[in-house]
Amino acid sequence: MTFDTRESSRYSGAPITLYLIRGAENETADVPLGPFAFCDGETDIVRPILDSEGNSVDTTFHPWPIKKSDLSHDGTLDKSDLTVSMALGSEMDTLFLAYPPSQVVNLTIFEGHVGDAVTVGNFPAVWLGRITSGAYKDNELDLSCVPVSTSIKRPGLRRNYQLGCPHALYDATSCGASKAAATVTRETVSVVRNVITMDVSLGATYAQYVGGLLEWANSDTGQKELRTISAVHPAGLVITVRGAGRGLAPGTTLSVIRGCNRQMSGCNQHIDSVAGGSNIRNYGGQPFIPLENPLSQKSQFY
Secondary structure, X not given: OOHHHHHHOOOOOOEEEEEEEEEOXXXXXOOOOOOEEEEOOOOOEEXXXXXXXXXXXXXXXXXXXXXXXXXXXXXXXXOOOEEEXXXXXXXXXXXXXXXXXXXXXXXXXXXXXXXXXXXXXXXXXXXXXXXXXXXXXXXXXXXXXXXXXXXXXXXXXXXXXXXXXXXXXXXXXXXXXXXXXXXXXXXXXXXXXXXXXXXXXXXOOHHHHOOOEEEEEOOOOOOEEEEEEEXXXXXXXXXXXXXXXXXXXXXXXXXXXXXXXOOHHHHOOOEEOOOOOEHXXXXXXXXXXXXXXXXXXXXXXX
């Protein structure tokens, strides 16, 4: 029997749902996140899925106590946010513990019927999106999920008439600053929650790293972890990051990436990734906005 026949039947339907959770395919992490595959049936189900290179790979969906909220079928995807609840005890337990993953976590839901041959046609994808957060309630993990349409409809960045630079730091199409030139390598000496002590100081210009990034490979999973640097303590040996230092242990190699104050002084400290030299030619702000209007009235905005 086919999927359409089961769906239109009054009595022969035996629905089953498959959940595929994995990191975004465009991530540059050396160790990918997942895939984690679950189903709400009683036995394993093997369904082919496409990997990051477009190859079909048979994936086993293991039985697990898992459920989802109702899907909305009103002609649009505006109200199709989901909550997926699953019992604790799986490898998903620590994924959102204390701090969300550094990678984007995608969720694909397939639906089919028990007794049908497990094919792409009989178990089609019915929902695609990403997991934004996780909450632990009693003995369950609740995952908040939004559809892929939210990214499509999200308004893009708009450049305003402003003093500061609006470009995304190190973006190749706008900022143009060299990330490699702004990165230094250090080694972890000690970790206390989100405070990391390094083996070598960042030097006299340590203040430039505030607002930058700290990258390392998780010592447990090998996946890339990424945190924003919120403070650099005097002498440049101790830094504080936003979020827990998950998988960070003494001896771990760190990539410390310089930040930017979004002013011309900060842009001058970066190197143009294409032309070399100062990156000031790519500055996106308007630093010469007059502070007085033609009526000689002081601008209240600057």
